Amino acid sequence: xxxxxxxDMKAEILVNxxxxxxxxxxxxxxxxxxLAIERTNKRxxxxxxxxxxxxxxxxxxQAAFIDIGLEKAGFIHASDVAGQPLIQNDEDGxxxxxxxxxxxxxxxxxxxxxxxxxxxxxKGARLTTQLSVSSRYLVYMPxxxxxxxxxRLEQEEERERLRxxxxxxxxxxxMKEEGGGYIIRTVAEGITEGELxxxxxxxxxxxxxxxEQLQKAPxxxxxxxxxxxxxxxxxxxxxxxxxxxxxxxxxxxxxxxDFAQRFCPEVLPRLDYYSGPRPLFYLYGVEDEISKxxxxxxxxxxxxxxxxxxxxxxxxxxxxxxxxVGRHSLEETIFKTNLEAAVAIARQLRLRNLGGIIIxxxxxxxxxxxxxxxxxxxxxxxxxDRVKMKVTGVSELGLVEMTRKRTSENIQQVLCEPCEVCNSxxxxxxxxxxxxxxxxxxxxxxxxxxxxKVLVIGAPLVIERLLNEDAKHxxxxxxxxxxxxxxxxxxxxxxxxxxxxxx
Numbered sequence: 428x429x430x431x432x433x434x435d436m437k438a439e440i441l442v443n444x445x446x447x448x449x450x451x452x453x454x455x456x457x458x459x460x461x462l463a464i465e466r467t468n469k470r471x472x473x474x475x476x477x478x479x480x481x482x483x484x485x486x487x488x489q490a491a492f493i494d495i496g497l498e499k500a501g502f503i504h505a506s507d508v509a510g511q512p513l514i515q516n517d518e519d520g521x522x523x524x525x526x527x528x529x530x531x532x533x534x535x536x537x538x539x540x541x542x543x544x545x546x547x548x549x550k551g552a553r554l555t556t557q558l559s560v561s562s563r564y565l566v567y568m569p570x571x572x573x574x575x576x577x578x579r580l581e582q583e584e585e586r587e588r589l590r591x592x593x594x595x596x597x598x599x600x601x602m603k604e605e606g607g608g609y610i611i612r613t614v615a616e617g618i619t620e621g622e623l624x625x626x627x628x629x630x631x632x633x634x635x636x637x638x639e640q641l642q643k644a645p646x647x648x649x650x651x652x653x654x655x656x657x658x659x660x661x662x663x664x665x666x667x668x669x670x671x672x673x674x675x676x677x678x679x680x681x682x683x684x685d686f687a688q689r690f691c692p693e694v695l696p697r698l699d700y701y702s703g704p705r706p707l708f709y710l711y712g713v714e715d716e717i718s719k720x721x722x723x724x725x726x727x728x729x730x731x732x733x734x735x736x737x738x739x740x741x742x743x744x745x746x747x748x749x750x751x752v753g754r755h756s757l758e759e760t761i762f763k764t765n766l767e768a769a770v771a772i773a774r775q776l777r778l779r780n781l782g783g784i785i786i787x788x789x790x791x792x793x794x795x796x797x798x799x800x801x802x803x804x805x806x807x808x809x810x811x812d813r814v815k816m817k818v819t820g821v822s823e824l825g826l827v828e829m830t831r832k833r834t835s836e837n838i839q840q841v842l843c844e845p846c847e848v849c850n851s852x853x854x855x856x857x858x859x860x861x862x863x864x865x866x867x868x869x870x871x872x873x874x875x876x877x878x879x880k881v882l883v884i885g886a887p888l889v890i891e892r893l894l895n896e897d898a899k900h901x902x903x904x905x906x907x908x909x910x911x912x913x914x915x916x917x918x919x920x921x922x923x924x925x926x927x928x929x930x
Contacts, residue, residue, distance in 0.1 A: 437668065438455045438460075438669050438670065439454045439455075439670055439672075439673065440454075440669055440671070440673070441673050441707055441708065441713065442660070442672065442673065443707050443708050444657070444674070444675060444678075447467055447468075448464060448465060448467060449467075449655065449656045449657055450464050450465075450708070451463045452708065452711070454713070457711075457712075458774070459711075459712070459716040459717075461777050462713075462717065462780075463656055463660070464838075464841050464842070465655065465656035470652075470655065470656075471545065471656065471835065472497075472542045472546070473542050473543065473545055473653070473835060474541065474542065475541065475542050475649060475651060475652050475653060476541045476558060476637060476641070476650045476651040477495035477539070477540055477542075477648065477650060478495075478537060478539055478644045478645070478648050478650055479493040479494055479495035479501065479538055479540055479554075479646055479647045480493065480494045480535065480647060481493055481535060481537075481538060483534060484528055484529055484533060486527065489504060489505040489528050490502060490505065491528055493540060494646075494647050495540065495649075496648060496649065497546065498546070499549075499550070499552075501540065501542070501551045501553070502550070502551050502552070502553055503532075503540065503553075503554040503555065503556070505528045505531060507555040507556065508531045508555075508556050537646045538556060539556065539558060539641050539650070540554040540555065540556055541555055541557070541558050541559065542554060543555050543834065544833065544834050545834065548739070558570065558637075560630055560634055560637060561630075561653075561662070562626045562633075562662070562690070563626060563691055564611065564612055564618060564623060564626045565593075565610065565611060565615070565623070565626050565627065565630055566610040567607055567630040567631070568608045568609070569606070569638075570608075573608045574593060574609050574610075574611070575608070576589060576610070576611045577612055579613040579813070580613055580615075580616055589615055589616075590611070592620040593609060593623055593627075596623050596624040597627065600627060600628065607634075613813075614663070614664070616667070657679050657682065658682065658683065661683055661686050661694065662686075662690070662691075670697065671697050671698075672697055672699065673699045673700075673701045673707060674698065674700055675700075675702075675706075675707040677702075684698055717838070717842075720778050720779050720838055721839060721843065723735055723736070725775060726749075727764070727767050727768060728767065729763065729764060730748075731746065731747055731748045731764040732747050732749045733747075733768060733772065733775070737837075737839065741783060741784035742781050742783065742785045744785065744786070744787050746768040746789050747764075747790070748790060758793065758797070761792060761797075762794070764790060765789045765790055765792065765797070766800070766801055768789065769789075769804040769808060770804065770805075772787060773805060773808030773812065774808070777812050779837055779839065780836070782814070782834070784828070784829075785829050785831060786827075786828055787826065787827040788825065788826055789801060789821065789826070789827065790825060791824070792821070798821040801821065802818075805818065805827070814831055814832050816830060816831040816832065849923075856923050858888040858889045858891075858892045858922065861885070861922065861923060861925065862889055862892045862897050863897075865883055865889070865925055869883075869904060869908065869912065870907070872927070873908040876929045878910065879930065880910060880912070881908075881911070881913070881927060881928070881930065882914075882915060882928040882930050883913070883927055884915045884916075884917050884928065885915075885926075886917065886918075886922045886924060887916050890914045890915070890916045893914055894914060913930070
């Protein structure tokens with residue numbers, strides 16, 4: 428909405444637990460904004476550390492495949508090999524040549540890697556040898572030597588305060604000699620030096636255990652696994668933005684209380700065990716929103732709508748006025764639709780967890796000021812998104828190109844599977860087309876067999892078409908092949924499925 432500060436909204440976190448999966452929803456002002464799903468038999472792999480074996484080196488791609496014990500080998504680029512930038516200067520190599528992946532890794536070599544991106548579709552996990560472990564306020568990177576601060580911490584005074592406190596905590600804890608770099612996370616805003624020191628000590632103890640396992644574990648093997656979804660939520664979400672965390676499992680509620688007691692005691696009063704008669708997600712309307720997030724079309728309050736098309740290469744989002752005619756000029760109608768669409772798009776990107784290249788096809792606007800305001804509305808709505816992204820300006824065609832970091836599967840990939848009926852095309856041949864296919868096939872095969880009749884077994888809509896709209900064509904076909912054609916409905920057949928049987 429105009430003038431609305433998206434970052435000041437207070438959120439509710441809903442944790443729904445079942446034996447098969449855990450779902451975490453973020454709701455702001457009664458609107459579902461984010462959904463994370465972790466299934467018991469398929470926990471998130473991002474952040475996991477493995478000892479693996481180089482299975483294949485690909486010089487043409489400057490990359491390698493590494494067996495870490497998963498179904499598909501992981502993929503690592505030369506730029507993700509610790510201490511080895513992809514492009515070297517003159518001092519690093521002859522004539523400033525790029526490093527050859529064959530000089531960094533070789534087949535059969537054992538390496539320690541961490542998962543950056545989940546396996547998706549036919550692709551294995553994206554890996555790095557630049558290992559890190561996380562706590563509530565910090566990320567520790569043993570192979571680096573600098574202190575970074577989350578970009579979402581915008582106040583320079585607070586950034587400097589946290590940097591100084593961390594440097595003092597490292598000095599007083601005698602951890603400087605252990606080396607390593609750190610990233611101060613967004614949730615660290617406002618914390619004390621004592622809280623930072625506790626986190627620092629925990630990270631070094633944790634890294635000590637991981638390091639010990641890395642030295643003796645065989646390959647391939649999983650060395651370190653990140654926290655389960657419910658506890659990761661407690662660790663990663665900026666809880667100053669959250670009013671309440673409702674959990675519908677007594678066991679998980681206790682685990683979250685224990686975690687909060689140890690790492691974030693200020694969150695304890697906000698934890699609430701929900702034991703009401705109605706399922707938690709139904710109470711907040713989350714189930715309906717999940718169903719809508721799987722649909723191709725999203726309706727706007729004005730009457731306009733968005734159309735989402737996802738391919739392997741990119742996602743396109745088309746904005747349409749639909750039934751919205753406005754009260755004034757066409758230009759004003761288009762402008763208002765695009766403004767509303769900008770906010771809806773930002774929400775859907777988070778809810779659907781869309782990543783990679785995204786093309787936004789706004790309705791063409793002639794007024795440059797309208798273009799500027801729509802783009803500003805989009806950028807404002809995206810500010811509360813924790814995922815890294817980049818947005819371009821509005822082109823002459825009304826297109827906005829953007830990228831959103833992709834680290835895990837989107838909601839469609841998690842909840843759905845390719846359609847066997849349409850062979851993943853996303854559409855089916857019409858009943859009319861199948862009807863014509865059947866008649867053509869009967870005509871072409873009539874000379875190949877001798878029988879008194881031909882039996883056609885097909886889906887209800889196809890048989891109905893043959894008996895009604897195409898009845899005259901069927902009669903003509905029977906006269907031509909001098910045989911009777913009979914039809915039988917098979918309700919279990921898909922629209923494109925049929926059998927032609929000589930009787």
